[in-house]
Amino acid sequence: MTLPTLLEGRLSLLLIGSPMFLVSRPSLVIAQCRAGIVGAFPSLNARPSGAFESWLQQIEEALTDKDAPFAVNLIVHRTNARLEEDLALCVQYKVPIVITSLGAREDVNQAIHSYGGIVLHDVINNVFARKAVEKGADGLIAVAAGAGGHAGTLSPFALVEEIRAWFDGPLALSGAIATGRSIAAARMMGADLAYMGSPFIATEEADADAAYKQMIVDSGAGDILYSDVFSGVLGNYLKPSIVAAGMDPDNLPRAASMDFASAGGEGAKAWRDIWGAGQGIGAIRKIQPAGAFVDQLKAEYREAVAAFRL
Numbered sequence: 354m355t356l357p358t359l360l361e362g363r364l365s366l367l368l369i370g371s372p373m374f375l376v377s378r379p380s381l382v383i384a385q386c387r388a389g390i391v392g393a394f395p396s397l398n399a400r401p402s403g404a405f406e407s408w409l410q411q412i413e414e415a416l417t418d419k420d421a422p423f424a425v426n427l428i429v430h431r432t433n434a435r436l437e438e439d440l441a442l443c444v445q446y447k448v449p450i451v452i453t454s455l456g457a458r459e460d461v462n463q464a465i466h467s468y469g470g471i472v473l474h475d476v477i478n479n480v481f482a483r484k485a486v487e488k489g490a491d492g493l494i495a496v497a498a499g500a501g502g503h504a505g506t507l508s509p510f511a512l513v514e515e516i517r518a519w520f521d522g523p524l525a526l527s528g529a530i531a532t533g534r535s536i537a538a539a540r541m542m543g544a545d546l547a548y549m550g551s552p553f554i555a556t557e558e559a560d561a562d563a564a565y566k567q568m569i570v571d572s573g574a575g576d577i578l579y580s581d582v583f584s585g586v587l588g589n590y591l592k593p594s595i596v597a598a599g600m601d602p603d604n605l606p607r608a609a610s611m612d613f614a615s616a617g618g619e620g621a622k623a624w625r626d627i628w629g630a631g632q633g634i635g636a637i638r639k640i641q642p643a644g645a646f647v648d649q650l651k652a653e654y655r656e657a658v659a660a661f662r663l
């Protein structure tokens with residue numbers, strides 16, 4: 354298990370704050386990097402496209418060599434019309450880490466490697482993991498069951514073991530990790546890093562509605578619904594937000610026939626009104642600054658490691 358030089362010694366907790374559509378913006382990324390973990394955002398959060406460059410400038414100006422490196426998430430899918438433009442800006446600004454999702458492409462990886470950047474690719478199974486490494490990804494993010502957003506269905510134990518059977522490069526694990534103890538457990542299982550999203554929704558810097566943040570605090574695993582109704586892809590969503598949009602989580606229309614305008618949702622949209630979150634949020638008890646939350650994770654991590662007995 355190796356961490357690229359870029360990460361070695363630069364993190365005070367082996368954690369990546371994962372990119373979240375609509376939620377991750379420069380203030381959160383900067384707070385995460387200053388706290389010693391990798392902060393990340395999807396390039397598509399910067400709208401219109403011209404805003405991406407000013408976000409990159411803002412982040413680069415705010416961070417120093419003492420802070421952790423940041424990451425940009427590129428959606429490598431033919432439906433992403435901004436991919437080439439955003440990739441060119443990643444190269445121009447030498448974005449240290451690029452997280453690719455929904456598709457692995459050799460030319461994208463080569464472009465990032467051209468200036469010394471590293472590519473981490475997120476996968477939900479071993480088949481995609483092999484493909485990503487064949488195409489030149491430097492590291493993998495194993496997205497296991499219970500993760501927020503477009504989660505997988507595999508147990509983290511199964512997924513990590515299958516990947517570790519052939520891959521000894523950088524591996525991050527995600528899916529319902531919400532405490533320092535869980536970060537320690539992810540590392541014990543064979544991952545180098547943990548990858549955490551939903552808990553950061555309940556931080557002051559997250560670009561989320563106050564009611565969304567409070568729903569993270571008030572909800573637990575039983576409040577999460579795994580469904581493809583809202584975006585056409587299976588993902589985890591907060592049931593109370595589905596109810597608030599005028600729908601019955603136990604009696605949703607079939608994905609193919611979904612029409613928000615006529616479903617009583619008054620134009621409710623996935624992510625904007627139907628809020629995404631993973632199963633780990635039961636551990637989140639308050640809204641606080643991201644830096645304070647990372648400090649809490651570090652303390653929990655140290656405590657868990659110290660308490661571990663064979």
Ligand SMILES: Cc1cc2nc3c(=O)[nH]c(=O)nc-3n(C[C@H](O)[C@H](O)[C@H](O)COP(=O)(O)O)c2cc1C
Binds near residue numbers: 527629
């Ligand atoms: C609201 C929300 C939006 C997300 N948007 C993206 C995204 O745009 N790109 C991406 O690669 N992953 C996205 N994810 C997935 C996360 O990057 C990560 O895999 C997940 O949050 C990890 O699980 P956890 O939320 O249980 O910590 C999103 C997750 C959430 C909760």
